[in-house]
Amino acid sequence: MKTVLEIQKLDRQIKALEREVEKCPASIDFRNYKKILQEGKSRFEQLEAQANEIIKNYEIANSKFSRIKGDSEILKKQNTDGINLENVSTLIADANVMVGELSEENRRMEDLVRKAEEIVRKSADLSNKLTEAKKRSAVFKARIEQKRQEVAPKIAEIEKKIKELEPKADKEKYAKYTQMKENGIFPVYVNLEDVFCGGCKVELSLNFIEKLKNVKMLPCEHCNRIIMLDK
């Protein structure tokens, strides 16, 4: 058991070194910039969808505009053929409606063009920001890599020590250790701290503690780590 605990201690050192890399300022900055890049990307997609909507509406407005213009040509032709007092007022009223419709469509189209221009401006802004963020995140990435290179030999040294200890470790207990460690549970072997699990710090039942006193080693009722009685 002593050897397994020694290995666990060494693994703890490796994890501390890995955490050093994870928690270094560049890593935190890198994660922040990654978030900015992701948000930027989805904003771009939104703008693209808006732009597509505008193009669609513009095409609708444009075809309506053409139709009204076509109608007014017909009206003009009618106008030249035998004008009489009866149809003059109808023709004027029809023409007025068309002028109204035309200017309304025109306004709508101008409005759409304005919106499209705004989207182009926003997209350009966003694109600049994203380029900047990409540049920065590349710098942070390089710094993280540097930090990783820094701790790599230390980790390799500890791993070598572990390899040397492995043959001396209790097979069954070490197998259990490796399996749980691979499942993301660490540390695997913990002490009983008063009436609490040394791993998850949850209070254990009296029943459990009594049983532990007899068998000296038991998986925690809550986190499944192996609780050992202090020697």
Ligand SMILES: [Zn+2]
């Ligand atoms: Zn526990």
